[in-house]
Amino acid sequence: GQNIDQPTEMTATEGAIVQINCTYQTSGFNGLFWYQQHAGEAPTFLSYNVLDGLEEKGRFSSFLSRSKGYSYLLLKELQMKDSASYLCAGLDSNYQLIWGAGTKLIIKP
Amino acid sequence: IAGITQAPTSQILAAGRRMTLRCTQDMRHNAMYWYRQDLGLGLRLIHYSNTAGTTGKGEVPDGYSVSRANTDDFPLTLASAVPSQTSVYFCASSGGGSYNEQFFGPGTRLTVL
Numbered sequence: 138g139q140n141i142d143q144p145t146e147m148t149a150t151e152g153a154i155v156q157i158n159c160t161y162q163t164s165g166f167n168g169l170f171w172y173q174q175h176a177g178e179a180p181t182f183l184s185y186n187v188l189d190g191l192e193e194k195g196r197f198s199s200f201l202s203r204s205k206g207y208s209y210l211l212l213k214e215l216q217m218k219d220s221a222s223y224l225c226a227g228l229d230s231n232y233q234l235i236w237g238a239g240t241k242l243i244i245k246p
Numbered sequence: 247i248a249g250i251t252q253a254p255t256s257q258i259l260a261a262g263r264r265m266t267l268r269c270t271q272d273m274r275h276n277a278m279y280w281y282r283q284d285l286g287l288g289l290r291l292i293h294y295s296n297t298a299g300t301t302g303k304g305e306v307p308d309g310y311s312v313s314r315a316n317t318d319d320f321p322l323t324l325a326s327a328v329p330s331q332t333s334v335y336f337c338a339s340s341g342g343g344s345y346n347e348q349f350f351g352p353g354t355r356l357t358v359l
Binding site: 168185224233237 | 348
């Protein structure tokens with residue numbers, strides 16, 4: 138079966154660094170997406186990885202290991218506005234996204 | 247219009263009633279999708295359309311139907327609503343981003359009583 142696993146909730150302090158992990162099992166693999174979703178709003182695209190390694194984009198970075206079926210999203214210099222849910226999604230062989238339930242990130246001052 | 251719009255924003259519906267959720271995009275994206283999002287669960291795909299004139303079933307299609315008469319519009323119909331269809335519904339489209347990423351509408355919050 139297809140499955141995406143990520144922690145339900147994480148707490149971090151403003152200004153700190155947090156890493157949100159995601160493991161995936163998909164029928165075929167065509168990439169791994171991370172989305173951000175603020176409460177009551179739509180998901181918005183953060184990053185895409187299809188090759189192994191780290192992709193850096195400002196304060197946010199995303200890592201992929203295809204052999205381990207593993208990805209993480211790294212958020213640096215946390216700001217209060219980063220309080221949101223972070224959704225991991227794998228693109229399967231039919232180019233359909235399989236979504237995790239999301240990780241709710243709580244930032245404390 | 248800029249991006250994807252959905253209507254209505256929210257709706258309370260009596261069980262057994264018919265309801266159509268509207269979705270319109272102005273980005274000329276080929277692919278469109280309907281998801282439902284429930285607490286504790288990931289986004290689940292209901293139906294999708296890879297291009298105008300074609301549709302396909304997703305993970306949870308039962309009780310829902312879609313049509314894709316043109317590129318811009320992708321309505322979702324609940325023929326006879328049931329309480330288990332209470333959810334937040336998101337429409338999305340893809341085909342224009344750098345990574346073919348999906349762009350989401352603001353969502354429709356539907357309550358079936």
